[in-house]
Amino acid sequence: MNSERVERNLDAAFESVGVSRRDFMKFCGAMTALLGLPPVFTARVARALENRMPFVKERRPSVLWLNLQSCTGCTESFTRADHPSVAEAVLNMISLDFNETLQAASGTEAEAACEAAMKENHGKYILVVEGSLPAADSGRYCVMCGKTGETFLKKMAGGAACVIALGTCAVYGGLPAASPNPTDARSIDDAVAPAAVVKIPGCPPIGDVLMATIVHYLFFGRLPSLDSEKRPRFAYGKFIHEQCRRHYHFENAEMSTSFDDEAYRGGYCLFPMGCKGAFTKNACTVIRWNMGSNWCVGAGHPCVGCSEKDFWDKFTPFYALAEGRNPQ
Ligand code: SF4
Ligand code: F3S
Numbered sequence: 001m002n003s004e005r006v007e008r009n010l011d012a013a014f015e016s017v018g019v020s021r022r023d024f025m026k027f028c029g030a031m032t033a034l035l036g037l038p039p040v041f042t043a044r045v046a047r048a049l050e051n052r053m054p055f056v057k058e059r060r061p062s063v064l065w066l067n068l069q070s071c072t073g074c075t076e077s078f079t080r081a082d083h084p085s086v087a088e089a090v091l092n093m094i095s096l097d098f099n100e101t102l103q104a105a106s107g108t109e110a111e112a113a114c115e116a117a118m119k120e121n122h123g124k125y126i127l128v129v130e131g132s133l134p135a136a137d138s139g140r141y142c143v144m145c146g147k148t149g150e151t152f153l154k155k156m157a158g159g160a161a162c163v164i165a166l167g168t169c170a171v172y173g174g175l176p177a178a179s180p181n182p183t184d185a186r187s188i189d190d191a192v193a194p195a196a197v198v199k200i201p202g203c204p205p206i207g208d209v210l211m212a213t214i215v216h217y218l219f220f221g222r223l224p225s226l227d228s229e230k231r232p233r234f235a236y237g238k239f240i241h242e243q244c245r246r247h248y249h250f251e252n253a254e255m256s257t258s259f260d261d262e263a264y265r266g267g268y269c270l271f272p273m274g275c276k277g278a279f280t281k282n283a284c285t286v287i288r289w290n291m292g293s294n295w296c297v298g299a300g301h302p303c304v305g306c307s308e309k310d311f312w313d314k315f316t317p318f319y320a321l322a323e324g325r326n327p328q
Contacts (some may be wrong), residue, residue, distance in 0.1 A: 034212045034287065035224060036234045048219040061218065062117055062125035065099035066156055068149040069142045069176045069185055070131025074167035075101045077204035078211070094214065097125070100144075111145045118159050126217065127160035128210070129153065132169040132176045133191055134183035141183040150191055157192040162223055164198050165189075166210060168306060171201040178312035198223050199230045201282075203306035208287050209235045231281070240277035240303050243285040246270065259300075270297060274319040276305035 028046040032039065067075070079102075096102065097117035098110070105113055117125065131149075134141040139148035157163050165188055168174040176185035189197075200209050213232055216224040224232045241247060249255070249269040256264035257272050271278070280303055284295040296303050304318045305311040 031212050031215045061094050062097050062121040063094045065128045068131030069134050073204040074130040078207040122159045124161050128164045129170045130166050132173045132185040134185045136184035153191045157195045162196040163192045166200050167205050168201045168203040171199045172309040201307040235283040236281040240280045270302040273302050275302035276315050277303040280305040280308050282307040
């Protein structure tokens with residue numbers, strides 16, 4: 001296909017989902033910055049994504065999305081990523097072959113679609129897993145089509161090119177694993193070994209971080225650089241506290257102690273009110289929530305450390321200082 005025709009087709013494809021070329025380039029710029037690549041890479045990221053458009057390459061990378069013991073907040077967060085219409089366009093570049101929440105099929109039909117996608121794309125598909133794995137009572141607290149979540153997960157992970165553990169539940173067990181953990185909920189770690197895993201914790205996780213991870217995979221054909229806990233460095237490289245706009249007040253010991261004092265109204269540090277930003281790694285300060293409009297601490301609420309291991313048990317009560325801990 002000549003380049004002029006490709007351009008025309010691209011414009012039409014973007015237009016069909018309400019995205020202008022300008023929006024698309026803006027999205028590529030944001031993803032490039034988020035991945036920590038120099039701006040010069042923007043055009044190359046755009047070209048790499050364009051090359052994934054269905055009419056340019058017939059086969060789109062297959063993505064299977066498995067929901068285990070979850071509230072579906074991770075799916076919500078992803079579908080409301082910062083660039084929803086562009087996200088839709090990118091979703092058109094992948095083939096979301098199985099997602100119980102978003103797909104029309106259900107029951108045996110959905111299972112058949114999943115089986116077919118696994119067979120057809122064996123060794124090549126990306127598996128996204130949302131939710132924790134309950135081990136109590138032989139896994140009966142998460143059963144689909146008569147099979148336990150663990151059976152499903154092991155089978156699906158066995159044929160995946162890589163597994164993305166999405167959200168604090170899949171990564172660490174999350175809320176279902178909080179004391180007393182009646183279902184013996186746990187992370188998906190043991191069940192997916194030895195597959196290549198990337199972990200994107202958060203309750204919920206930031207949709208754009210998953211998007212950027214997939215963009216990285218489409219662009220480079222491999223996962224982004226990971227830290228020792230297998231989290232993408234571009235999003236979990238720093239503590240919230242280091243990048244917080246209130247850090248200046250922390251340094252000057254200017255603290256808020258209640259939700260209606262003068263210091264609070266002046267935007268002072270929320271540490272005495274239980275902020276866990278000093279113990280939490282995430283990209284909230286940079287990417288923000290709700291179309292980039294704000295984030296927890298920016299809106300005046302202490303960070304509760306939702307992307308950290310065992311945060312429900314370790315960081316509660318949320319409005320009290322984390323005992324015996326010092327800010328990083
Ligand atoms: Fe910001 Fe919280 Fe750190 Fe204070 S303790 S500087 S509010 S992250
Ligand atoms: Fe979670 Fe703290 Fe961000 S509570 S959403 S990691 S500001």
